[in-house]
Amino acid sequence: MGAMNRRHPVSRLVRTPTARICISVLIGAMAGLVVFGVTQLSGRNLFVVTGAFAGAVSVLAFQVYGRAARLTEVRVAVPQLSELTFVVNNEAKQVAWRLFVETVTRVSTQPLATDQGLLREALTSLYGLFATAREALKSARPSVQVTDEQTVEYLAITMLNRELRPFLSTWHPRLTAFEQDHPDRPESEWPEDAECRAELRTVQANLREYALGFARLAGVRNAAVLVDGATPGE
Incomplete structure (x- = not known):
């Protein structure tokens, strides 16, 4: 040797x-x-x-x-939808990588315990993810769809319209109304606190799948290690 x-x-x-x-x-x-x-x-x-x-x-x-x-074909399981086939080139992979990083580094995929953290911070983080994802799509050139396969834009827009928009449009006004009506009361006394947190956990679970989907499109290996902190193979 x-x-x-x-x-x-x-x-x-x-x-x-x-x-x-x-x-x-x-x-x-x-x-x-x-x-x-x-x-x-x-x-x-x-x-x-x-x-x-x-x-x-x-x-x-x-x-x-x-x-x-050069196009690469990737199969991704989308929450609430069946497994879809996507095609990406190098530019689309860069967009997917940016969306993956933005998704996994926010409260959007990190658990928020029942007695820990603030819902206001979680909602603000989700708003930030919405704005960043939209900006990433606006600043990139649209993918050229030459076949029936989907593009990274489809996955991102589906995440925005199926997950983030419904949750934020429902709970942001309700929490804001409580904060304005009771400025001296802690968030934990909000009567809808538990219900909002329960729906947040559902959204987080779905966003985790989107994050893993972006990772697959970007060519990231062992993405679960970055998302969950798990050991490869677990």
């Missing part, structure tokens, strides 16, 4: 700073000779070299674009 990991003397020599400088100088000199040779061309030869260079650049551009536009 030790002999297999031993590097060849030439390999070690190439890694030295002096060798790197010499190699850089040699590459620069060769590039200078190539540029000089091209500038001396004229007529048909100049057009041939220019055309070849343009062709090489276009091939490289197509390769870069192809890697960015």
Whole structure:
């Protein structure tokens, strides 16, 4: 095993700073000779070299674009819906990663014990998630849907309209009314405190599934470790 990991003397020599400088100088000199040779061309030869260079650049551009536009098919189980097939490219994966981070770092997926935490803070956090998710979708280019599969936008908008919007539109006005009518009373004395917390737990469980869905779209492995703090394989 030790002999297999031993590097060849030439390999070690190439890694030295002096060798790197010499190699850089040699590459620069060769590039200078190539540029000089091209500038001396004229007529048909100049057009041939220019055309070849343009062709090489276009091939490289197509390769870069192809890697960015390459679609990946992912199956995700959506709460209240059946398992769906999604297609994502690199840009959509970045949007999914941002949504995943925003979802798992808020109260939206973190348990709020019956006698701990404040519902007002939880509602504020959910409002923040709603605004951030909407902004992430607005700032990104829409996915090009070439087949019947769904996109990351569909998962995000479904989360907003099926989970966050109904919960917030129901409980935010009720809690606000209690706070305004009883500014000196603690939140725990709100008659609807227990009911609101029960629905919050349901929403949190569903948002956890959305977070895992975003993780799958983003290509995150062992996402449950980040969401629940569990050990991989548990």
